[in-house]
Amino acid sequence: QSALTQPPSASGSPGQSVTISCTGTSSDVGGYNYVSWYQQHPGKAPKLMIYEVSKRPSGVPDRFSGSKSGNTASLTVSGLQAEDEADYYCSSYAGSNNLGYVFGTGTKVTVL
C-alpha cells in the first residue's frame, strides 16, 4: 500500500506559520474530500486535528487549518506555539474497493 508523501520535517519560530504538504494521487487525496490530519506527541496516541479537508473538531484551535488542491492537501499551523511541536500525519480515504485508507509518511514539526 503506497503511503501519501509528506516532507520529513518542518520548522518555525513561535508566532510564525508552518505549512505541511501531503501528496497523493487521484485515487485518494485528489478523488475524495476525505483528507484528515493527526497530531502525535511522543508516546501518545494520534489526535484528530482536521477532517474532511478543512473541518476542525470541537476543541481544536482555529490556528490549525486545512486545504486541498488537486492531489495535494496542506495543513497550516498559524501562530506557532511550543505545544505544536509534534509529528503530523495526513490521511485519506482511498476507495473501499481499492486501498481503503492510507496515511501519510509523517512530518516532524519543530518550534525553534
Added chain:
Amino acid sequence: QVQLQESGPGLVKPSETLSLTCAVSGYSISSGYYWGWIRQPPGKGLEWIGSIYHSGSTYYNPSLKSRVTISVDTSKNQFSLKLSSVTAADTAVYYCARQFPLLAYFDYWGQGTLVTVSS
C-alpha cells in the same frame, strides 16, 4: 465520552498469531461508525490495518489482507484483531480507534499497546 482500550499479549513468537481486543465504553458499537486497527512500528509512521462495521462488514489493508481478521462482539461492546504468521516486522504499537463512515477519519483512539514479536 467515548473511550477505547486495547488489551492482549505484549510478546508473540514468530510464526504465531497476534490477538488483540479493543473494549469500547461510552458508546455502543451497534449504534454505528466503523471500528479500526492502526499500527505504528517503533520510530516509524502509522499504518491502517483494517476496519469493521457493527454488522460485520470488513475492510482490510490489501498488503495485510491475507493475514488479518477483524471481528466484532456487540454483546461485549468490543472488537478484535488477529494477525497470523507474524514476524519481527509486525512489532509495533497497535491502536484501536473509532472511524467515521465510510473509512473516513478516526476521531477517538485507544492509548495503544506495544506488541513485540520475538522468540
